[in-house]
Amino acid sequence: KAGVTQTPRYLIKTRGQQVTLSCSPISGHRSVSWYQQTPGQGLQFLFEYFSETQRNKGNFPGRFSGRQFSNSRSEMNVSTLELGDSALYLCASSPLTSDRKLFFGSGTQLSVL
Amino acid sequence: DQQVKQNSPSLSVQEGRISILNCDYTNSMFDYFLWYKKYPAEGPTFLISISSIKDKNEDGRFTVFLNKSAKHLSLHIVPSQPGDSAVYFCAASALQGAQKLVFGQGTRLTINP
Numbered sequence: 001k002a003g004v005t006q007t008p009r010y011l012i013k014t015r016g017q018q019v020t021l022s023c024s025p026i027s028g029h030r031s032v033s034w035y036q037q038t039p040g041q042g043l044q045f046l047f048e049y050f051s052e053t054q055r056n057k058g059n060f061p062g063r064f065s066g067r068q069f070s071n072s073r074s075e076m077n078v079s080t081l082e083l084g085d086s087a088l089y090l091c092a093s094s095p096l097t098s099d100r101k102l103f104f105g106s107g108t109q110l111s112v113l
Numbered sequence: 114d115q116q117v118k119q120n121s122p123s124l125s126v127q128e129g130r131i132s133i134l135n136c137d138y139t140n141s142m143f144d145y146f147l148w149y150k151k152y153p154a155e156g157p158t159f160l161i162s163i164s165s166i167k168d169k170n171e172d173g174r175f176t177v178f179l180n181k182s183a184k185h186l187s188l189h190i191v192p193s194q195p196g197d198s199a200v201y202f203c204a205a206s207a208l209q210g211a212q213k214l215v216f217g218q219g220t221r222l223t224i225n226p
Contacts, residue, residue: 033213033214042219043157043202043204043214043216043219044216048213050212096212100147102159104149104156104157104158106155
């Protein structure tokens with residue numbers, strides 16, 4: 001089975017721009033979550049989607065948004081980029097088993113200049 | 114408000130010895146705990162988990178211990194191998210919002226030959 005695929009792998013943007021990141025979950029996994037990893041804050045939960053609906057949301061401003069498509073693929077968008085948005089963005093999918101295990105992709109490294 | 118804390122940013126252990134990584138949490142609603150391992154430029158990989166109804170879970174060289182009264186868990190790796198060198202994250206989840214993992218800051222484990 002292929003793992004979680006995230007594209008692009010690296011991205012460089014300038015302040016004020018917007019960016020869209022893509023995630024393809026493991027086949028059969030219907031839950032997709034997004035996390036932000038920064039050196040100072042560690043791994044922080046952004047949001048989770050299941051069956052095209054956002055089920056949970058972390059403490060991030062409204063500039064951070066996401067969506068999920070009928071094939072479970074997900075995108076996250078960040079508008080009006082700030083320098084502090086530079087981070088590794090990780091997508092995770094879950095088969096929703098009782099062990100609550102998440103399977104992570106390799107991430108998209110976003111640099112905002 | 115850091116609900117999951119890993120107080121040791123780094124740990125150095127000799128090959129063949131036991132590695133013990135610690136994690137503390139504050140939220141009593143957490144009922145499931147997971148350990149993830151992360152190599153640079155890769156997403157976190159699931160290692161082992163434990164439900165709050167247990168106090169120990171073992172998988173090969175990895176054992177996780179949970180002390181609910183102290184709100185403390187630890188990961189034991191024995192014997193430690195050079196390939197175990199990585200950053201280890203402790204994560205916790207509550208039944209409400211089960212796919213939302215709250216991560217600690219991570220501990221960088223280095224296994225010395």
